[in-house]
Amino acid sequence: MNDRLKQAHASRSAAVKAGLDHPVIDTDVHVNSFAPVLEDYVAQYGGNQLVDALRKALGGRFVTRSGGKDWYQQTPQERQDNRTLRAPWWARVTRNTYDLATYTIPSLLHERLGEQGSDYSVLFPNDVLSPAAAGSEFRQPLHRALNHFHADQYQAYADRLTPVAGIPMHTPKEAIEELEFAVKTLGLKVINIPGGVRRPIRAIAEKYPAKEHPEVAKHAGYIDFYGIDSEHDYDPFWAKVVELGVPVTTHYGSQGWTGRQSISNYMFNHVGHFADGSQAFAKALFFGGVTRRFPGLRVGLLEGGADWGSHVYTHLVDRWEKRNKVAVRNYDPAEADVDLLAALFERHGAELLKGRKVDKSTLLRDSLGISALPHSREPDESEIDDFALAGIEKVEDIRDRWVNSFFFGSEADDRTVAAAFNERVHPLRVKVNAIWSSDVGHWDVPEFTEPLAETWDLVEQGVLSAADFKAFVFDNPYRFYTEANPRFFEGTEVGRKLAAKGKQ
Template sequence: MNTRLNPAKASRSAAVKARLENPVIDTDVHVNDYAPVLEDYIAQYGGPKLVDALRKALGGRFVTRDGAGKDWYQQSPEERAHHRTLRAPWWARVTRNTYDLATYTIPALLYERLAEQGSDYSVLFPNDVLSPAAAGSEYRQPLHRALNHFHADQYRAYADRLTPVAGIPMHNPKEAIEELEFAVNILKLKVINIPGGVRRPIPAIAEKYPAREHPEIAKHVGYIDFYGIDSPHDYDPFWAKVVELGVPVTTHYGSQGWTGRHSTSNYMFNHIGHFADGSQAFAKALFFGGVTRRFPGLRVGLLEGGADWGSHVFTHLVDRWEKRNRHAVRNYDPAAVDVDLLAALFDQHGADLLQGRAVDKATLVRDSLGISALPHSREPNADEIDDFALAGIESVDDIRARWVDPFFFGSEADDRTVAAAFNHRVHPGGVKINAIWSSDVGHWDVPEFTEPLAETWDLVEQGVISAQDFRAFTFGNPLRFYTEANPHFFDGTAVGRQLGLAA
């Protein structure tokens, strides 16, 4: 047979790309790791023991077990309900389209096929990049280091069009900074991916029920530290190092398993909206904790959750600040009630309500407002009545600078809700939200590698977004995301050549 195994195809997306005057930047491509080669790298960092730790971390990533060690598929429906065993993601990658499966696994083939996809530059997220976070503390750093080293070597020859992210553990700032510096300074990787939160034990419960003695309790009882607010650690040194090194931060943080996303039988029930919810919690922590105020150069990409949630959170931040800033919130202080006027109004208008009862001025505010008027053990201080204090919000422009400017929202190619990001008429100040084009190829929601750009252009033809929005989505906003963090990000790349940047 003379037929090529991988013939180039004339795709719909290539036809769209041929009409464009600007490059296309794909901010989210998922690739697979070829295990035998990967495990050679892991062994170099820690021998067979570290390879076993990786296999355990990968094997347990989406497998939930009951106390007897049975996974979801081994349990009966009754056992799943009894143990509340989460229905985790399943069949999550491309398989039937074998050509695409190979594309996501073989770097040279992915590089060769970018023209079919219609993109000029892709940021790669190896599917296993954050799996080491599931390993114990003894293995977490060496596994991250080995994985990042493997990915850097695999894609170095294709750096003009492809760059993999570095996975960074976030269990504590010291560990995060060490792996950040290794990834950027030694491996020369230039984008990082972090978990949007770390699950920690609640101290009061952990003291009473230590994890070693009560593992089932520890598995179910804890809280999520989103780094920016209420954290037991000060992560400012990490954010400072990120800005110093000029690194864009990304996350694919999800919320499957949270309350409301813990079906024991239905993956889709757990899946829809979970990236948006997880990333929203992380982003709000950075905002309310003042991280985006203290580090205005920080740029964060929140991927796979769409951009509509970024739109409505911005709008709601403004709405709530206008009603509950440190001055306006005094409108709701029970001490501000004019008790004499309230009593007079009861006397004048309340006969039917009172049914002969006398009004007691001493308890009238409490009796009218209920629990919201119960006295505190002390009066709250100024910071305690201003939820926007750490963020330093004095105006709507401050909210824009600390929410709209630093955050970029990864939206998939066929996501019609991206229109919300570009609908400046609904946003305070007429701003637009930073939606960035994220094809998500490599995952089940993209069964055909070459379709995403064309699917986005379909939104233009359907009137969902404008051609100007399309350009901002696929080029302008991604360009700003990377270059606002690092002005030299695209030097020497295919995008850089088209823009006339330095070699």
């Protein structure tokens, strides 16, 4: 063990860290909850019934079933017949047993941060959002029990570690209740929310009640992303988040969505799914006007990379320039000059018309084609501005409500992060907020001590500049947390180092 520790302390990342003049903040570390201790804690919180609910929620988290059988119990033909999704498998580190212990034992993780090169890490217990699968009876008490457990487990290591609080989002009321408990009672500083909640389509649910038609209910639903088209008003929740000074994070995936439904290949379903899920959530907050009404809201979208944040920002500007409330009139059929169109047909259309007469009453429809005007009426004035709720009047508004509000978690070896720092391709020549999210604890990172060195490799390969590296591993993460809560790093190793330099 001593030899192993000496070897670990000499890690590549520790060597990189020794050459830096700034702290390193890891925004995404995944940890395990040791099952017997967790269950004992939950039992004290809510008895054996709550433990059973926890086991059921955790046991079904990555299991896809059809006809009472999971994927591994079904024959290939049954998977075809039921379209049973190939879910994640072997998703956590095991062969590297020292790292497995690190992700499970809080004191060991705290001890080894120096080997990783990190000064401060935000922890995402792998079970933190599992209560969402527990149903309405147990969802909220399980969230409270797990948040309390994680707060207690890591309280002694608050100088360098902080666990997130899992917040249920089925209704604004329960979200606010758990948010206030997590922050005011437990002292937790970051929250993790699901990027959406699946709900039944009301008209179908009324016709085919879930208890009588469970298979219909399984498929006839939609995802509520809170910001737009929701049946609930989530503004009181966002207001409370800003009031309490809490950064919001999500790891929101889209496996199982259309185009990610392979019954045989996990990687087919996985590649890009965090980016797709987070994009839907972020666009809902943008187009629903949440980031306009709450400019102090800071949202971290993790595991999906930062390149998608770059291209969505760019395309929002592109599309607004073409379809803002003034420019969209370029496509209004009422703006067409039918007399001019008829004259042009008379002058140039003889070969096309083949003797047909030009009929002005149908000429516009005929010219656009049968598929161009399929609706029962034209949209009225209140229905033509998709950017109205976001309050976009100029390009700077898009910058302020996208770039300022969102931070994009990229893993250490993700070369596409360079897109976030390429201001030449971004409107107004801004950079998108990429934040260093190592994702240690999951299969993406087989070696705990490698991520910082892998990111420095990008500098040596010319993918990132040294300034980009600093922004990625320190400046942007620091802004993410302190723009929400200026006192976030008080009493931490980061705060100590900055105070020593006179920078905090």
